[in-house]
Amino acid sequence: MWVHEEMVNGEKLTEIINRDHENVKYLPGIELPYNLHAMPDAREVVKDAAILVFVLPHQFLPALLNTIKNEVLPDAVAVSLVKGYLEIDRQDGTLRTGAQLISSELNITCAVLNGANVASDVAEGHFAEATLGCSNETQSLTLWNLLNSENFSVRTTKDVLGVELCGGFKNVVALAAGFSDGLGFPPNTKAAILRRGLQEISNLIQELFPTSAPETLLESCGLADLLTTCYSGRNRRCAQAFAEDVTRSWEDIEAKELSGQKLQGPSTCIDVQSIIDKRGLRKKFPLFTAIYRAVIKEITPDEVFKCIGIGTS
Ligand SMILES: NC(=O)C1=CN([C@@H]2O[C@H](COP(=O)(O)OP(=O)(O)OC[C@H]3O[C@@H](n4cnc5c(N)ncnc54)[C@H](O)[C@@H]3O)[C@@H](O)[C@H]2O)C=CC1
Numbered sequence: 447m448w449v450h451e452e453m454v455n456g457e458k459l460t461e462i463i464n465r466d467h468e469n470v471k472y473l474p475g476i477e478l479p480y481n482l483h484a485m486p487d488a489r490e491v492v493k494d495a496a497i498l499v500f501v502l503p504h505q506f507l508p509a510l511l512n513t514i515k516n517e518v519l520p521d522a523v524a525v526s527l528v529k530g531y532l533e534i535d536r537q538d539g540t541l542r543t544g545a546q547l548i549s550s551e552l553n554i555t556c557a558v559l560n561g562a563n564v565a566s567d568v569a570e571g572h573f574a575e576a577t578l579g580c581s582n583e584t585q586s587l588t589l590w591n592l593l594n595s596e597n598f599s600v601r602t603t604k605d606v607l608g609v610e611l612c613g614g615f616k617n618v619v620a621l622a623a624g625f626s627d628g629l630g631f632p633p634n635t636k637a638a639i640l641r642r643g644l645q646e647i648s649n650l651i652q653e654l655f656p657t658s659a660p661e662t663l664l665e666s667c668g669l670a671d672l673l674t675t676c677y678s679g680r681n682r683r684c685a686q687a688f689a690e691d692v693t694r695s696w697e698d699i700e701a702k703e704l705s706g707q708k709l710q711g712p713s714t715c716i717d718v719q720s721i722i723d724k725r726g727l728r729k730k731f732p733l734f735t736a737i738y739r740a741v742i743k744e745i746t747p748d749e750v751f752k753c754i755g756i757g758t759s
């Protein structure tokens with residue numbers, strides 16, 4: 447497994463993982479499998495690999511692909527767990543997702559695995575579900591056999607883009623859920639955010655990819671991931687801290703709340719809004735637009751709830 451090398455208490459993280467079988471920085475308290483070997487050179491890791499699993503914050507994906515692109519086996523298969531990578535063409539507003547980037551940079555097919563999967567809960571072995579989006583039936587079966595287990599129930603679909611976009615867009619809605627918590631609003635308000643969020647996620651996916659299957663939204667990557675992120679995710683937690691003190695910057699909140707982990711929601715929110723604006727769709731997406739305006743401090747978090755009030759569906 448490739449691990450981005452860094453020093454933790456004066457030691458290399460890869461050496462700590464290989465000696466203690468624990469990722470003391472990002473997954474403390476979880477015993478890792480003894481056959482897992484952490485390596486700092488991504489090129490070494492991919493050169494004999496038949497299946498490549500990508501799990502890293504979306505902003506680091508392009509640099510990693512650039513590092514490995516000449517080393518990957520031509521018949522390798524990729525699966526991406528990355529949520530929120532959106533590359534927008536500034537000219538025509540077309541979109542490229544993380545899985546599409548992996549596929550085009552490495553010239554191999556890329557499936558997507560997304561779901562209601564808070565990492566520490568999955569690592570502790572609590573039952574969870576996930577959705578595997580894969581367009582090729584043989585590869586889908588291979589990946590399903592690898593990923594599915596008694597405590598990790600994987601359901602498959604061919605709607606790769608639907609699965610991937612649900613995973614990214616819910617991080618934006620989770621910010622409004624955090625605003626609601628930070629402002630001390632009751633469960634009714636958060637439920638309204640979840641309903642409107644699900645509706646806007648669905649509308650935006652249909653706007654961008656009309657062939658996407660509407661039922662994908664009811665899979666783990668859709669409704670279930672939205673729920674878990676809006677109740678227990680890092681985006682929700684950081685947005686709560688922001689609503690409690692709007693003078694803080696997102697960078698400061700990320701650094702203080704997440705101890706080295708990355709906050710995806712604000713940057714994905716800005717990318718989502720550039721798609722909405724490019725297509726002149728603010729009226730159709732009042733919640734996404736209001737969240738964006740709060741993220742960039744154009745309005746306050748409590749004004750988000752006024753913006754989506756009277757006169758919107
Ligand atoms: N943590 C969670 O509960 C879940 C995360 N995801 C998704 O998985 C992806 C990865 O998220 P996390 O593992 O939580 O990451 P994270 O938010 O914990 O960020 C830390 C990770 O970033 C890596 N990193 C730091 N600097 C780097 C660099 N310069 N280049 C490359 N990697 C670097 C670190 O090695 C570490 O693995 C994201 O897209 C996230 O949305 C999906 C489901 C659950």
Ligand SMILES: O=C(CO)COP(=O)(O)O
Pocket residue numbers: 529561562563564565617620671674675678679680681682710
């Ligand atoms: O995607 C997640 C759970 O499925 C985690 O969401 P956060 O990044 O908000 O913690």
